[in-house]
Amino acid sequence: MKLYMSPTSPYARLVRVVVREKGLQDRIDENPVDPWASEDHFVAVNPVSRVPTLVTDAGYALTESLLIAQYLEGEFPQPPLIPNSNTDLVYYKMGLGHALSDQGVAVIAAGKLDPERGAPEALVDRRREGLRRTLAALEETLAGREPAPDLGDLAVVVGLEYLDFRFADLEWRSHFPALAKWHEGLRSRPSLAGTAPA
Ligand SMILES: N[C@@H](CCC(=O)N[C@@H](CS)C(=O)NCC(=O)O)C(=O)O
Incomplete structure (x- = not known):
């Protein structure tokens, strides 16, 4: 299978983390691409020109990070990342972890699309407020809580570390010390340490 990714995308990172957790590096080739460049070869694969995009062995181009993660969970159940117990907690963490990434990317993307004026202030304020409430x-x-780690924990770590990468001024660790302590228990996990954005 072929995974289109970019090294700074938190969405692509979540899928790359799942690939490593399940030991699928030999089955899935990672292809770096700049989704913002809308290159013809990539648009032909994914009309939206976004990463991650996973092309399956049958040739279907799957989009949306959480759907791809769930597809991989179904195809390669071991080790399980969505356990049968406390599934609601796992999905809760998946949703809020994804929301950390989403709210951050919304601000960065708006600035990227209009570099002269930057992201609109009202959007930045709303997303930053949302980030603070999500962190709380x-x-x-x-x-x-002990990290599991399940797909929800992994999504939360990916979101938190995207904030480190793009929104260091939020200083989330000093405002949310229990979350910082929880994060310490997972940050050096190889699947995460080997995919950190840079
Ligand atoms: N909801 C999608 C979001 C994917 C996404 O927005 N990826 C960004 C990179 S961080 C992208 O490819 N942006 C290019 C664009 O929006 O044109 C997911 O979860 O996979």
Whole structure:
């Protein structure tokens, strides 16, 4: 299979983390692409020109990081990343982890599309407020919990580290110390350490 990715995309990173957790590096080739360049060869694969895009052995181009992760979970169930118990908690963390990435990317993408004026202030304010509330909710849920790690935990770490990469000024660790402690338990995991954005 072929995975189109970019090294800074948190969405692509989540899929790359799943690939490593399941030991699929030999089955899935990673192809770096600049999705913003809308290159003909990539648009022919994914009309939206976004990463991640996974082309399956049958030739279907799958889009949307969480759907790709769930597809891989179905095809390669071991080790399980969506366990049968506490599934609602796993999906809760998947949603909020994805939301950290989404709210951050919304600001970065708007600035990228209009470099002269930058992202509209109202959008930046709303997304930053959303980020703070999302972090507060995760702080409350994850305080004192042992990381599993399941797909939800992995999505949360990917989101948090995207904030480190693009929004260091948020200083989320000093505002949410329990979340920072929880994150310490996972950050050096090889699937995560080997895919950090740079
Ligand atoms: N909802 C999608 C978002 C994917 C996405 O927006 N990826 C960004 C890279 S971080 C991209 O390819 N952007 C190019 C564009 O929007 O034109 C997912 O979860 O996979």
